[in-house]
Amino acid sequence: MSDVKTFVDTVGKDVTTVAVPRIEALATGINDKVLNTYGPRVSAFANELVKDIINEQSASVRDFVSALIQELAERYRPELVGDVRAHLTQGGLDLTGQGVKLDLKRQDTGAVVASLDIPIAIRINVSDLSVTLKDTMIKLDVVR
Amino acid sequence: MSIVDDLVENLVERNAVKLNGTLTISLVEGGLAVKGRLYSTLRDQKKGKDLLNVDIPVDAQVRVGDVVIPVPQIK
Numbered sequence: 555m556s557d558v559k560t561f562v563d564t565v566g567k568d569v570t571t572v573a574v575p576r577i578e579a580l581a582t583g584i585n586d587k588v589l590n591t592y593g594p595r596v597s598a599f600a601n602e603l604v605k606d607i608i609n610e611q612s613a614s615v616r617d618f619v620s621a622l623i624q625e626l627a628e629r630y631r632p633e634l635v636g637d638v639r640a641h642l643t644q645g646g647l648d649l650t651g652q653g654v655k656l657d658l659k660r661q662d663t664g665a666v667v668a669s670l671d672i673p674i675a676i677r678i679n680v681s682d683l684s685v686t687l688k689d690t691m692i693k694l695d696v697v698r
Numbered sequence: 699m700s701i702v703d704d705l706v707e708n709l710v711e712r713n714a715v716k717l718n719g720t721l722t723i724s725l726v727e728g729g730l731a732v733k734g735r736l737y738s739t740l741r742d743q744k745k746g747k748d749l750l751n752v753d754i755p756v757d758a759q760v761r762v763g764d765v766v767i768p769v770p771q772i773k
Contacts, residue, residue: 692715
């Protein structure tokens, strides 16, 4: 007569022999189904969702940006001030900015909101210019 | 018409000035420099003969002040 422990072990082995392959087959089947069927569907759904979001929201974004630009353009006025001084130097021309800056002013009050200094220091090299006169005839005429 | 008028008229109508030479224009500190040499010939066109040759060396400097250009306005 076997004891209770042996009995349980025997039943367990038998159940394991029968049940484990079935559970493994079930798991494999679910895994294959998820990979082959649900995965692509989830991917397709995500793609469609992104497309819908872009299609539906792009108009809103465009309108928002347009309105923002229009409002900024109406609100602010850019103004360029200053002088450029041209000075002849040896072999070239120096251009130097004096107080050149870009002011961003309020349209309504004219108050300066922001100012950007623009430094200008440009040198333009100018080669010597040669003028050749070749048999240039000067004829005089009497004023009658 | 006076003799002088006749003389001038004849001289002017008969003669022409021919110029040859090369000038070099370069930028220098505060202006322009013009250097070179001109050869001038006074020619009697009636006789077809050169009367006078003049050699003219040129070494001139033109001072040019700074030019102030206002930046363009944004409209």
